[in-house]
Amino acid sequence: MSQPTAQREKRTAPTEAAAVPRPSRWAVLPLPVRHLVLAALGLAVVTGLLFVTGDLTALRIAAIGYTMLAIAGLQLLVGGSGQVSLGHGAFMMIGAYAMALLVLHQPMLPISANLGIIVVVSIVAGLAVGAATARLHGPYLAGATLILAVGLPGLAHRFHDLLGGSNGLNIRTAGVPPFLQGLVSTSEWRALVVWTTVVIGLAVLATISSGRLGRRMRAIRDDETAAAMAGVPVGKTKVVAFVIASTAGGLAGGLQAYVLGTVTPSSFTLVLSLTLLAALVMGGIGSLWGALWAAIAIVYLQIWATDLARAMDLSRDAENNLPIVFFGVVLILVLRFWPLGVHGALQSLRARLRARNS
């Protein structure tokens, strides 16, 4: 019994000694600043990636960006306050249509203003839905949001003149600003706009979840009654969490419309909402890294499956359906063998490697 303990002490001692002075300087920075620094670092990494890859990859990187933002918002909701929403795609749709309408009807506004307006619109929509569903819990909330996800696209058909019916809306957004022309392509510029918004959004989400609101949400997730007795305003906190999540979703939808230049009701199906939630759990629910793995999974599993279908020379029906089947199979396998998702699996792998090295 005594020998392993001694070994463990020996192992941790040097790392601690080396690690203590470093985080202390980092730790004195206020949290929002720390998150902003990390956000800037993330943006730098993405920019570097954009320069070494081509135009096609730029679009994929942009897709990973807005998908990650949407999932990170969902993560705050599901992982934070424990509310399971199956209607996240609905908020993406609201953001996307808001972006399209703004570009079509107020073409003078810069993209930053559009994104700002989308934030306001999403907050209002989130407040409306969040307040209406505040009393629902568990599967009842899931059911209500599921209906939202299925029902909302119907609006595009009902208000055909404004929203364009099943053909949706097509928009043209401004390309590269003059001073950068020749330096970056349009796709790269769009990816940069997306990622700038995304990292700011992620920094805000990270700051919220490590602050008082985040603690309150986790208290509610763990035990609603106990949290209420400890003085946490349960209803208000749940609505706020819902609003934050919908804002992230709306912003993500706006960015998607900006990148793709088209908005149709058929891109916001139930499958999108379900995929977002499923990918979140697959990536790992406890950390923003999980949201990144989830976004990469959504974007790249689709691409790989399509390539695979082409390589296998399948029929058209098979080719169209392979991505969704592939995603489902990966999802089931990941959850079967890594209950904590990809992030959880990576963490335990790291812990095992560290244990072996020392």
Place this chain on the structure above:
Amino acid sequence: MSAEPLLSIQGLTAHYGPVRALDDVSLDVPARGLCAVLGANGAGKTTLLRTLTGLHRATSGRVLLEGEDITRLPTEKVITRGLAHVPEGGGVIVELTVEENLRLGSLWRSDRRDRTTFDQVLELFPPLAERRNKSASTLSGGERQMLAIGRALMARPKVLLLDEPSLGLAPLITERIFTLLRDLRDRTGLTVVLVEQNAAGALSITDHGFVLNQGRVAAEGPSDGLLADDRTRHAYLGF
């Protein structure tokens, strides 16, 4: 004490995660015995019963019922071998009626003697007879405990295991349940293992007692002896 114990526990060890909840526990219960298992909170009493009926897996050791090894059997098989377990709080299913709860206890039996057993149980617990078609959620705490014991008896067990039947009950009702257990043993020859925190009450009706402390058998002996032994009483039983 007869020669061949009905229920024999040999070197039973069980864990909850890294915690060793039972540590090499050995004890024998003779046929027609009425035994008390005593000890403080967390001494391993509940774990002992749960391990006996397979709700919790033993790490090592054996449980023999009439000489047959039942250690690794799934719970529903253990029950059919003749071990009945009334869990802490009774485990009454409040969504079912009183009669359905009772019938559930004998469902696995293929014989048609159910009717007589059923009548006997109702005779034993008049309050249950009065409310047999009412939902079990309408019963009081004492009546629920009666229903739980009644359901266990419906299986016509060889050994009845009870986990803290006195929990949350008024002293008078506890006394009635204890007396009933004793009568039951005297009349039908049922073997009873009674896990209790209420040591004084349990020792006053049982004939043999085991004291668990931190997962080990710390003391054992005839109940009146344990009751008279001041050292054991002060050290483990707290009265």
Place this chain on the structure above:
Amino acid sequence: MTHFINLTLNGLASGAAYAALALSLVIIYQATRLVNFAQPALALVAVYAAYTITQLTGSYWIGFAAALIVGLVAGALVERVIIRPIAKTSQLNAIIVTLGLLLVIQGGVGMIWGNEQHGFSYAFSYVGRFSPADGFALAAVGAVALLLFLVYRFTPFGLRMRAAAFHPEAARLSGVKVGLMLTAGWGIASLIGALAGMLAGPPFISPNVFDVVFVFGITAAVVGGLDNPFGAVIGGLLIGLGMSYVSGYLGPELATLSALVIVVLVLSVRPDGILSRPTARKV
């Protein structure tokens, strides 16, 4: 007035299918606390199997029986092979896995039978105000609900099922094989789901045919109370009527969103559904 009566009758008939799907969701929810998102997918497999067999044999009723059998077997298999190992680790993961299953099965059906619609002829005429098909739908769901009630309430098997669902540990201590009951529950639920599929699918089937039916089914279950089979049936009929009126008077595009309004209204008065039992909060 005739318009209103027509809408009412149509609403009841489509409500029967929602009620059946809601019933299948409630059976599984009661036993495992899981909302089975794969339910419409299992129904899809059953209905496509029925389609193929009807094509081969020329008999609608052989296909109908095949659908029910396929539903039963598929539900039991899914529980044993996929759900059980995962439900042990985490509830949320098990729910997400049913989502994954939905994607796999829906895509798989598309790969095998194609994404385009197939005409699936029906045993009864479905034209007219209250068509024979409508009558069959109501009668079939009514019969199944009654049968289910009788089995659950009056047979030893039903008592075992209920005990296993309400209190698994007490059930095991009474000698009930809880694992077997779970598998049986999934099988029965999927059989009823397959029935819902056979009622709601034709005359045209495609891999997405049950998306909207599922949404209304889950709405019905939620409105009626996920814990209560009667609630599911009543909820299904209510949703059927509500959707029929909304489509008839306001336009079919708004039907789904009005389901949301119904859910929010009902649940803000009764957060656990119309027929929820007041249960003690476990702290």
